[in-house]
Amino acid sequence: MQKFFIAIIMMFLSSNILAEGKVLKLGVVPQQSASSLAKVWLPLTLSLSEKTGYQIRFATAPNIPEFERRVAAGEYDITYLNPYHYTVFSKSIGLRAIARQKDKRIHGIMVVRKDSDISDLLMLSGVEVAFPAPAAFAATVLPQAHLRLEGVSFMPQYVSSHDSVYSGVVKGLFLAGGGIDRTLSTFPKAQSDQLKVIWRSKGYTPHAFAVSEELSDEETERIQSALLSLNSQPEGMEILTGLGFKTGLMKSEDSDWNDVRALEIDLLK
The missing domain is CATH 3.40.190.10 (Periplasmic binding protein-like II)
Incomplete structure:
Protein backbone atom coordinates (compact mmCIF):
# COMPACT_ATOMS: atom_id res chain seq x y z
CA MET A 1 0.00 0.00 0.00
CA GLN A 2 2.89 2.37 0.71
CA LYS A 3 4.10 2.10 -2.90
CA PHE A 4 0.57 2.81 -4.08
CA PHE A 5 0.36 6.00 -1.98
CA ILE A 6 3.77 7.17 -3.22
CA ALA A 7 2.65 6.60 -6.81
CA ILE A 8 -0.45 8.73 -6.25
CA ILE A 9 1.54 11.57 -4.70
CA MET A 10 4.06 11.55 -7.54
CA MET A 11 1.27 11.61 -10.10
CA PHE A 12 -0.25 14.72 -8.57
CA LEU A 13 3.05 16.49 -8.10
CA SER A 14 3.64 16.10 -11.84
CA SER A 15 0.18 17.35 -12.85
CA ASN A 16 -1.39 20.80 -13.08
CA ILE A 17 -4.63 19.83 -11.38
CA LEU A 18 -3.68 21.10 -7.95
CA ALA A 19 -2.38 24.35 -9.35
CA GLU A 20 -5.57 25.18 -11.25
CA GLY A 21 -8.50 23.87 -9.26
CA LYS A 22 -10.76 25.61 -6.77
CA VAL A 23 -9.49 25.10 -3.21
CA LEU A 24 -11.83 23.18 -0.88
CA LYS A 25 -11.01 22.22 2.70
CA LEU A 26 -11.92 18.72 3.94
CA GLY A 27 -12.27 18.83 7.74
CA VAL A 28 -11.90 15.49 9.54
CA VAL A 29 -12.99 14.91 13.12
CA PRO A 30 -9.80 14.40 15.19
CA GLN A 31 -10.42 10.90 16.51
CA GLN A 32 -6.69 10.31 16.13
CA SER A 33 -3.59 12.51 16.09
CA ALA A 34 -3.22 14.95 13.21
CA SER A 35 -0.20 13.04 11.84
CA SER A 36 -2.04 9.71 11.93
CA LEU A 37 -5.07 11.23 10.23
CA ALA A 38 -3.01 12.96 7.54
CA LYS A 39 -1.28 9.70 6.68
CA VAL A 40 -4.52 7.88 5.87
CA TRP A 41 -6.59 10.81 4.54
CA LEU A 42 -4.01 12.26 2.13
CA PRO A 43 -4.61 9.53 -0.51
CA LEU A 44 -8.33 10.34 -0.43
CA THR A 45 -7.82 14.08 -0.84
CA LEU A 46 -5.46 13.49 -3.74
CA SER A 47 -7.88 11.12 -5.43
CA LEU A 48 -10.80 13.53 -4.98
CA SER A 49 -8.66 16.35 -6.35
CA GLU A 50 -7.98 14.34 -9.49
CA LYS A 51 -11.61 13.33 -9.96
CA THR A 52 -13.20 16.72 -9.27
CA GLY A 53 -10.58 19.12 -10.57
CA TYR A 54 -10.71 20.96 -7.24
CA GLN A 55 -7.84 21.26 -4.78
CA ILE A 56 -9.09 19.17 -1.85
CA ARG A 57 -6.97 19.94 1.19
CA PHE A 58 -6.95 17.87 4.36
CA ALA A 59 -7.66 19.71 7.63
CA THR A 60 -8.46 18.73 11.19
CA ALA A 61 -8.20 20.27 14.68
CA PRO A 62 -6.06 19.61 17.77
CA ASN A 63 -9.05 18.24 19.67
CA ILE A 64 -12.76 17.59 19.25
CA PRO A 65 -14.04 20.75 21.03
CA GLU A 66 -11.88 22.89 18.72
CA PHE A 67 -13.15 20.87 15.74
CA GLU A 68 -16.71 21.65 16.87
CA ARG A 69 -15.84 25.36 16.98
CA ARG A 70 -14.35 25.29 13.50
CA VAL A 71 -17.32 23.42 12.05
CA ALA A 72 -19.71 25.91 13.66
CA ALA A 73 -17.67 28.76 12.16
CA GLY A 74 -18.00 27.26 8.69
CA GLU A 75 -14.26 26.70 8.21
CA TYR A 76 -14.66 23.48 6.22
CA ASP A 77 -16.20 23.00 2.77
CA ILE A 78 -16.47 19.23 3.21
CA THR A 79 -16.66 17.68 6.65
CA TYR A 80 -16.34 14.14 7.98
CA LEU A 81 -18.05 14.19 11.37
CA ASN A 82 -19.77 11.95 13.88
CA PRO A 83 -23.53 11.24 13.77
CA TYR A 84 -24.43 13.54 16.65
CA HIS A 85 -22.33 16.40 15.28
CA TYR A 86 -24.07 16.00 11.93
CA THR A 87 -27.53 16.32 13.50
CA VAL A 88 -26.41 19.50 15.27
CA PHE A 89 -24.65 21.20 12.37
CA SER A 90 -27.12 20.18 9.68
CA LYS A 91 -29.61 22.27 11.65
CA SER A 92 -27.40 25.15 12.82
CA ILE A 93 -25.29 25.86 9.72
CA GLY A 94 -27.02 23.85 7.00
CA LEU A 95 -24.54 21.01 6.43
CA ARG A 96 -25.80 18.58 3.77
CA ALA A 97 -24.96 14.88 3.99
CA ILE A 98 -23.72 13.31 0.76
CA ALA A 99 -22.21 9.95 1.75
CA ARG A 100 -21.59 7.49 4.55
CA GLN A 101 -20.05 4.06 4.94
CA LYS A 102 -22.04 1.34 3.21
CA ASP A 103 -23.78 -1.40 5.23
CA LYS A 104 -22.34 -0.04 8.45
CA ARG A 105 -23.72 0.80 11.87
CA ILE A 106 -21.57 2.59 14.42
CA HIS A 107 -21.17 1.02 17.87
CA SER A 201 -23.61 -0.57 22.15
CA LYS A 202 -26.45 -1.09 19.71
CA GLY A 203 -25.78 0.25 16.24
CA TYR A 204 -26.58 3.68 14.78
CA THR A 205 -26.10 5.42 11.43
CA PRO A 206 -22.35 6.12 11.16
CA HIS A 207 -20.30 9.24 10.47
CA ALA A 208 -21.33 11.54 7.64
CA PHE A 209 -19.50 13.12 4.75
CA ALA A 210 -21.28 16.48 4.51
CA VAL A 211 -20.83 19.64 2.50
CA SER A 212 -21.32 23.31 3.32
CA GLU A 213 -24.50 25.01 2.17
CA GLU A 214 -22.17 27.47 0.42
CA LEU A 215 -21.27 24.89 -2.21
CA SER A 216 -23.39 24.84 -5.37
CA ASP A 217 -25.44 21.83 -6.42
CA GLU A 218 -22.97 21.18 -9.24
CA GLU A 219 -20.00 21.25 -6.87
CA THR A 220 -21.82 19.02 -4.39
CA GLU A 221 -22.74 16.48 -7.06
CA ARG A 222 -19.18 16.40 -8.39
CA ILE A 223 -17.75 15.71 -4.91
CA GLN A 224 -20.40 13.08 -4.14
CA SER A 225 -19.80 11.33 -7.48
CA ALA A 226 -16.05 11.30 -6.85
CA LEU A 227 -16.51 9.72 -3.42
CA LEU A 228 -18.89 7.04 -4.64
CA SER A 229 -16.74 6.20 -7.67
CA LEU A 230 -14.06 4.89 -5.30
CA ASN A 231 -16.24 1.80 -4.73
CA SER A 232 -15.78 0.57 -8.30
CA GLN A 233 -12.00 0.91 -8.54
CA PRO A 234 -9.38 -1.36 -6.90
CA GLU A 235 -7.21 1.64 -6.03
CA GLY A 236 -10.29 3.43 -4.68
CA MET A 237 -11.20 0.54 -2.41
CA GLU A 238 -7.59 0.42 -1.23
CA ILE A 239 -7.89 4.05 -0.16
CA LEU A 240 -11.21 3.39 1.59
CA THR A 241 -9.86 0.28 3.32
CA GLY A 242 -6.95 2.33 4.62
CA LEU A 243 -9.52 4.66 6.20
CA GLY A 244 -11.38 1.74 7.76
CA PHE A 245 -14.26 1.89 5.22
CA LYS A 246 -13.90 -1.73 4.12
CA THR A 247 -17.49 -1.97 2.86
CA GLY A 248 -17.17 1.14 0.69
CA LEU A 249 -19.36 4.24 0.62
CA MET A 250 -22.99 4.87 -0.23
CA LYS A 251 -25.12 7.89 -1.08
CA SER A 252 -26.86 9.35 1.96
CA GLU A 253 -29.59 11.81 2.80
CA ASP A 254 -30.40 13.88 5.84
CA SER A 255 -33.13 11.54 7.15
CA ASP A 256 -30.59 8.70 7.53
CA TRP A 257 -29.64 10.24 10.89
CA ASN A 258 -33.15 10.35 12.33
CA ASP A 259 -32.24 7.42 14.60
CA VAL A 260 -29.66 9.68 16.26
CA ARG A 261 -32.08 12.61 16.43
CA ALA A 262 -34.57 10.34 18.21
CA LEU A 263 -32.13 10.12 21.17
CA GLU A 264 -32.74 13.85 21.77
CA ILE A 265 -29.15 14.50 22.81
CA ASP A 266 -28.43 18.13 23.67
CA LEU A 267 -24.78 18.67 24.50
CA LEU A 268 -23.70 21.55 22.25
CA LYS A 269 -25.26 24.88 23.14
Missing part, protein backbone atom coordinates in the same frame (compact mmCIF):
# COMPACT_ATOMS: atom_id res chain seq x y z
CA GLY A 108 -19.71 2.55 20.98
CA ILE A 109 -17.27 0.27 22.78
CA MET A 110 -15.56 0.11 26.15
CA VAL A 111 -12.05 -1.30 26.33
CA VAL A 112 -9.74 -2.42 29.13
CA ARG A 113 -6.30 -4.01 29.13
CA LYS A 114 -6.39 -7.61 28.00
CA ASP A 115 -4.79 -8.69 31.27
CA SER A 116 -7.36 -6.77 33.35
CA ASP A 117 -9.76 -8.58 35.66
CA ILE A 118 -12.51 -6.16 34.59
CA SER A 119 -15.07 -7.96 32.46
CA ASP A 120 -18.27 -5.99 33.07
CA LEU A 121 -19.27 -2.33 33.19
CA LEU A 122 -20.55 -2.77 36.74
CA MET A 123 -16.92 -3.26 37.79
CA LEU A 124 -16.13 0.35 36.82
CA SER A 125 -17.86 1.90 39.81
CA GLY A 126 -15.66 4.64 41.28
CA VAL A 127 -13.12 4.29 38.46
CA GLU A 128 -11.60 7.00 36.23
CA VAL A 129 -12.71 6.22 32.67
CA ALA A 130 -11.12 7.85 29.61
CA PHE A 131 -13.22 9.38 26.80
CA PRO A 132 -12.15 11.48 23.80
CA ALA A 133 -14.54 14.43 24.33
CA PRO A 134 -17.96 15.18 25.86
CA ALA A 135 -19.78 15.21 22.49
CA ALA A 136 -18.00 12.25 20.86
CA PHE A 137 -21.14 10.31 19.97
CA ALA A 138 -20.28 6.62 20.01
CA ALA A 139 -17.07 6.81 22.06
CA THR A 140 -18.48 8.99 24.86
CA VAL A 141 -22.21 9.69 24.72
CA LEU A 142 -23.36 6.09 24.22
CA PRO A 143 -21.13 4.38 26.83
CA GLN A 144 -21.73 7.11 29.41
CA ALA A 145 -25.49 6.82 28.94
CA HIS A 146 -25.28 3.06 29.44
CA LEU A 147 -23.09 3.39 32.53
CA ARG A 148 -25.59 5.79 34.08
CA LEU A 149 -28.46 3.50 33.12
CA GLU A 150 -26.70 0.70 34.99
CA GLY A 151 -26.23 2.96 38.00
CA VAL A 152 -22.45 2.96 37.72
CA SER A 153 -20.81 6.00 39.33
CA PHE A 154 -17.66 6.71 37.33
CA MET A 155 -15.21 9.60 36.88
CA PRO A 156 -14.91 10.72 33.23
CA GLN A 157 -11.58 12.03 31.98
CA TYR A 158 -11.43 13.64 28.51
CA VAL A 159 -8.18 13.06 26.63
CA SER A 160 -8.80 14.67 23.19
CA SER A 161 -8.79 11.66 20.82
CA HIS A 162 -9.63 7.98 20.46
CA ASP A 163 -5.94 7.13 20.16
CA SER A 164 -5.28 8.93 23.46
CA VAL A 165 -7.97 6.83 25.10
CA TYR A 166 -6.49 3.57 23.86
CA SER A 167 -2.88 4.49 24.68
CA GLY A 168 -3.94 5.68 28.13
CA VAL A 169 -5.57 2.33 28.86
CA VAL A 170 -2.60 0.39 27.45
CA LYS A 171 -0.21 2.39 29.65
CA GLY A 172 -2.35 1.83 32.73
CA LEU A 173 -3.25 5.50 33.16
CA PHE A 174 -6.93 4.51 33.04
CA LEU A 175 -8.59 1.18 33.76
CA ALA A 176 -11.09 1.62 30.92
CA GLY A 177 -11.93 3.87 28.00
CA GLY A 178 -14.53 4.55 25.33
CA GLY A 179 -14.00 4.21 21.58
CA ILE A 180 -15.39 2.72 18.39
CA ASP A 181 -14.54 -0.36 16.35
CA ARG A 182 -13.09 1.56 13.38
CA THR A 183 -10.52 3.58 15.33
CA LEU A 184 -9.57 0.56 17.43
CA SER A 185 -8.97 -1.38 14.20
CA THR A 186 -6.63 1.33 12.88
CA PHE A 187 -4.77 1.77 16.18
CA PRO A 188 -1.23 0.25 16.04
CA LYS A 189 -1.65 -3.52 16.32
CA ALA A 190 1.13 -3.94 18.88
CA GLN A 191 -0.94 -1.81 21.26
CA SER A 192 -4.47 -2.80 20.23
CA ASP A 193 -3.52 -6.43 20.88
CA GLN A 194 -3.15 -5.42 24.54
CA LEU A 195 -6.80 -4.33 24.72
CA LYS A 196 -10.10 -6.19 24.96
CA VAL A 197 -13.64 -4.97 24.39
CA ILE A 198 -15.94 -5.54 27.37
CA TRP A 199 -19.04 -3.74 26.04
CA ARG A 200 -20.55 -2.76 22.68
